[in-house]
Amino acid sequence: xxxxxxHVSYLEDGHTLRSWLLTTDHKRIAILYLVAITFFFxxxxxAAFLMRYNLISSHGLLGSAETxxxxxxxxxxxxxxxxxxxxxxxxxxxxxxxxxxxxxDLAFPPLNLLxxxxxxxxxxxxxxxxxxxxxxxxxxFYTPLTSLYSKGHVVAAFIAIFIAGFSSIATGxxxxxxxxxxxxPGMGWYKMPVFLWSLYATSVILVLATPVLAMTLLLxxxxxxxxxxVFDPAIGGDPLLFQHLFWFYSHPAVYVMILPxxxxxxxxxxxxxxxxxxxxxxxxxxxxxxxxxxxxxxxxHMFVAGTSLFSAxxxxxxxxMVAVPSAIKVFNWIGTxxxxxxxxxxxxxxxxxxxxxxxxxxxxxxxxxxxxxDVHLTxxxxxxxxxxxxxxxxxxxxxxxxxxxxxPKITGRLYPEMWGRAGAITIFVxxxxxxxxxxxxxxxxxPRRYFAYPQQFEALNLLSSAGxxxxxxxxxxxxxYLTWSLLYGDRASANPWGATGLEWSTxxxxxxxxxAVTPIVxxxxxxxxxxxxVIHE
Amino acid sequence: MNGxxxxxxxEGREVDVLLLALLLVSxxxxxxxxxxxxxxxxxxxxxxxxxxxxxxxxxxxxxxxxTAATLAIFFGLFxxxxxxxxxxxxxxxxxxxxxxxxxxxxxxxxxxxxQREINALHIPINRPIQLVMTSEDVIHDFAVPAFRIKHDVLxxxxxxxxxxxxxxxxFQLFCTxxxxxxxxxxxxxxxxxxxxxxxxxxASGAAPEGHEDMAAAGKDLFTAHGCSGCHGEGGxxxxxxxxxxxxxxxxxxxxxxxxxxxxxxxxxxxxxxxxCILTPDKTPVAGYPxxxxxxxxxxxxxxxxxxxxxxxxxxxxxxT
Numbered sequence: 141x142x143x144x145x146x147h148v149s150y151l152e153d154g155h156t157l158r159s160w161l162l163t164t165d166h167k168r169i170a171i172l173y174l175v176a177i178t179f180f181f182x183x184x185x186x187a188a189f190l191m192r193y194n195l196i197s198s199h200g201l202l203g204s205a206e207t208x209x210x211x212x213x214x215x216x217x218x219x220x221x222x223x224x225x226x227x228x229x230x231x232x233x234x235x236x237x238x239x240x241x242x243x244x245d246l247a248f249p250p251l252n253l254l255x256x257x258x259x260x261x262x263x264x265x266x267x268x269x270x271x272x273x274x275x276x277x278x279x280x281f282y283t284p285l286t287s288l289y290s291k292g293h294v295v296a297a298f299i300a301i302f303i304a305g306f307s308s309i310a311t312g313x314x315x316x317x318x319x320x321x322x323x324x325p326g327m328g329w330y331k332m333p334v335f336l337w338s339l340y341a342t343s344v345i346l347v348l349a350t351p352v353l354a355m356t357l358l359l360x361x362x363x364x365x366x367x368x369x370v371f372d373p374a375i376g377g378d379p380l381l382f383q384h385l386f387w388f389y390s391h392p393a394v395y396v397m398i399l400p401x402x403x404x405x406x407x408x409x410x411x412x413x414x415x416x417x418x419x420x421x422x423x424x425x426x427x428x429x430x431x432x433x434x435x436x437x438x439x440x441h442m443f444v445a446g447t448s449l450f451s452a453x454x455x456x457x458x459x460x461m462v463a464v465p466s467a468i469k470v471f472n473w474i475g476t477x478x479x480x481x482x483x484x485x486x487x488x489x490x491x492x493x494x495x496x497x498x499x500x501x502x503x504x505x506x507x508x509x510x511x512x513x514d515v516h517l518t519x520x521x522x523x524x525x526x527x528x529x530x531x532x533x534x535x536x537x538x539x540x541x542x543x544x545x546x547x548p549k550i551t552g553r554l555y556p557e558m559w560g561r562a563g564a565i566t567i568f569v570x571x572x573x574x575x576x577x578x579x580x581x582x583x584x585x586x587p588r589r590y591f592a593y594p595q596q597f598e599a600l601n602l603l604s605s606a607g608x609x610x611x612x613x614x615x616x617x618x619x620x621y622l623t624w625s626l627l628y629g630d631r632a633s634a635n636p637w638g639a640t641g642l643e644w645s646t647x648x649x650x651x652x653x654x655x656a657v658t659p660i661v662x663x664x665x666x667x668x669x670x671x672x673x674v675i676h677e
Numbered sequence: 678m679n680g681x682x683x684x685x686x687x688e689g690r691e692v693d694v695l696l697l698a699l700l701l702v703s704x705x706x707x708x709x710x711x712x713x714x715x716x717x718x719x720x721x722x723x724x725x726x727x728x729x730x731x732x733x734x735x736x737x738x739x740x741x742x743x744t745a746a747t748l749a750i751f752f753g754l755f756x757x758x759x760x761x762x763x764x765x766x767x768x769x770x771x772x773x774x775x776x777x778x779x780x781x782x783x784x785x786x787x788x789x790x791x792q793r794e795i796n797a798l799h800i801p802i803n804r805p806i807q808l809v810m811t812s813e814d815v816i817h818d819f820a821v822p823a824f825r826i827k828h829d830v831l832x833x834x835x836x837x838x839x840x841x842x843x844x845x846x847x848f849q850l851f852c853t854x855x856x857x858x859x860x861x862x863x864x865x866x867x868x869x870x871x872x873x874x875x876x877x878x879x880a881s882g883a884a885p886e887g888h889e890d891m892a893a894a895g896k897d898l899f900t901a902h903g904c905s906g907c908h909g910e911g912g913x914x915x916x917x918x919x920x921x922x923x924x925x926x927x928x929x930x931x932x933x934x935x936x937x938x939x940x941x942x943x944x945x946x947x948x949x950x951x952x953c954i955l956t957p958d959k960t961p962v963a964g965y966p967x968x969x970x971x972x973x974x975x976x977x978x979x980x981x982x983x984x985x986x987x988x989x990x991x992x993x994x995x996x997t
Contacts, residue, residue, distance in 0.1 A: 205858050278855050284832065285815040289781070289857060373833025374973070376956075379816055380831070414723070419736045444818065445829045446836050449766050453759050460751040467747045468740065470710065475739060477717040479729040484722070492714060499710050503703040506751070510758025512692050512765055513699060516825040519818060519853035583696070584681065585822025587853040590861040594849065 147651035164249035170235035184218035192608040205591035209276035216279025228400035239643035242324025262304035269296035283371035312346030326661035338403025341431040353389035387438035401538030412488035413480030426465035459509040486560030490541035497533025522582025548632030552649040555625040567614035573607025680846040689825035768839035772807035779817035782859030796865030801875035818854035895987025928991035
């Protein structure tokens with residue numbers, strides 16, 4: 141690789157709109173994605189906030205069940221497909237994969253840009269479906285409600301998800317090839333940071349599972365448009381077939397959402413404990429195990445749906461199996477903190493919040509994996525709380541942890557640390573206030589997706605809605621101070637946290653070509669020296 | 678919370694014990710996780726001078742032990758939850774059958790005596806009740822949280838759900854599967870009564886305009902829809918000599934094994950009889966020509982249930 145006297149940072153390398161919209165630089169594409177998913181996150185968040193507003197009163201404050209049904213459908217569709225599934229891979233993954241590998245870019249830079257355009261088209265088709273009148277089927281699209289009875293803009297929503305799927309597949313393929321082919325000299329598989337292993341496992345799931353969803357949506361669309369009987373028994377179909385196909389994608393998709401989060405946490409905990417990651421290989425292979433077993437547990441969404449006794453028992457057992465690798469990870473993170481030198485900067489606070497909330501989400505997963513308990517709890521607010529602890533308490537916290545950790549690298553700026561800590565704590569408190577009461581509501585029998593509900597559930601709903609206000613403030617804080625830091629934040633050094641990893645060996649923000657000289661890797665990751673390493677001042 | 682706790686069924690109380698065990702396991706793990714994190718946050722904070730001693734490099738012993746411990750606990754929970762589920766899944770043989778049809782957005786219930794009710798289900802206590810449920814349109818779910826049970830109600834299938842209530846009371850009924858705009862209105866109540874009260878209710882309270890036994894109503898339908906034209910009066914079966922056409926006998930059919938032209942042998946249960954009425958081409962009975970017309974779209978789910986009740990009531994014998 142050639143030297144040039146002045147390395148232009150990727151942010152300075154072109155200031156026109158064109159230089160952004162036609163870029164193939166993985167770092168710029170990551171920024172494009174960051175802007176897009178932030179927008180969709182807040183759009184989905186507004187829907188959630190209106191739902192919590194509605195549920196303050198048992199009569200439903202919005203006044204219309206149709207509006208409420210459309211809000212929770214919109215919330216689910218936006219959050220799952222244009223926020224949670226892509227969030228970490230397309231922002232942090234895009235930005236960091238070549239940097240962590242010591243590479244110049246992803247394997248297929250133009251394909252990366254195409255992924256972004258597909259994603260944007262998908263997002264706006266989804267928004268069109270909302271603006272045109274919305275969808276009232278829930279994000280799970282159960283048939284024959286969705287295929288024949290719903291009056292919403294189902295086909296538009298399907299087109300959005302279908303296109304987003306191609307974006308996912310292209311991104312996953314790009315990561316797989318990049319990780320196989322573009323590792324720096326000396327970087328064997330076991331010298332890769334865990335973040336990349338997680339991203340690799342995620343990408344394999346994306347490439348294998350997404351096509352099933354695409355085919356399923358096509359079949360529903362055929363039934364809806366042409367009346368071809370696939371899922372509606374009145375015209376010769378089978379309604380349970382849809383659920384099998386849908387969850388065959390959507391359960392692995394849960395791991396698509398959470399695995400990159402595991403990767404982020406596995407980077408941050410060692411960095412702020414100043415200590416090597418405990419059980420590197422176990423964490424790595426736990427990710428792979430989750431990716432594999434995750435394909436074999438979809439039936440646990442259907443324990444009361446009318447599947448056979450035998451299938452319920454097999455899927456229950458497999459669901460417990462898939463929880464084991466997650467438990468292994470939690471113990472290893474705690475093992476990493478043991479005898480460390482722990483610093484409590486914002487990324488670490490988010491990471492600790494993640495471990496607590498994810499563990500709670502995982503443990504309540506044991507409730508719904510136990511067959512007889514699931515019969516009572518499924519389709520109630522217990523399940524809503526359970527997956528929000530994993531997806532929001534877990535995944536969104538991990539995303540924020542990663543965003544704060546790599547923010548100086550991405551933007552070249554430091555955010556105000558006290559505000560960062562305040563944000564982490566506000567989100568943790570607001571989250572628990574919002575969702576913990578929902579476990580109780582679920583145990584007491586309150587069904588999901590009810591616009592109005594019996595009065596006995598009102599007090600706990602009020603508490604949950606009050607928590608949502610705190611949580612909303614918590615999410616607005618980073619939006620405020622991170623944006624502020626872009627203009628007024630202190631300049632960041634190349635390695636403000638004193639972290640290991642190739643991405644910290646190049647300036648912040650990195651030059652367009654990433655590294656002046658291709659790095660040669662000789663060490664295993666996470667070789668933190670104790671105890672005198674300097675954390676930024 | 679009218680009669681919510683303790684649960685009004687034996688199995689419901691067992692579910693609560695299982696939930697309590699899960700809660701205790703979770704609390705223990707959370708205490709361990711949060712406890713260790715808090716302990717390490719304090720003890721090993723960067724500014725703390727406490728000795729870190731030797732760093733342990735051999736991690737596999739820890740890994741094996743916590744993996745094994747996790748597996749053991751998980752396996753125990755799996756067995757516990759599975760065993761109870763198997764019992765929730767299999768109704769006692771002497772259960773009282775009541776028929777439930779879900780539609781957007783109401784529950785329609787019919788007792789064997791023909792008593793009908795909407796968004797309410799009257800049952801006697803201390804007697805196993807088995808609901809036979811189907812839907813006229815989309816998927817619904819019949820859930821009674823006070824009994825800790827629920828089951829999806831699907832179009833084109835019969836799903837069953839059984840329970841035995843041991844306390845008099847009124848319990849909330851919910852639809853818990855999103856079924857459209859009116860989903861939240863698809864609620865009702867289960868009224869559990871003593872056996873004498875239930876019999877009084879059956880005799881007087883149910884249908885003021887008088888009602889007909891389900892099987893008797895089915896018999897009328899059997900004639901009105903022309904079933905008897907081929908299958909003979911009383912479902913004795915038809916032959917070219919008697920009815921002009923070969924048609925299988927229906928008396929004594931219920932519960933028997935039937936050989937299909939595909940070579941498969943199936944048991945003639947509710948679902949099989951329903952399929953024979955609505956999609957006869959899918960259940961071609963061996964030895965008979967495929968000439969039965971489909972009644973799909975002509976007979977409502979409730980009428981199908983009455984026809985099944987009638988066919989069930991036909992005792993075997995009159996024809997070989």
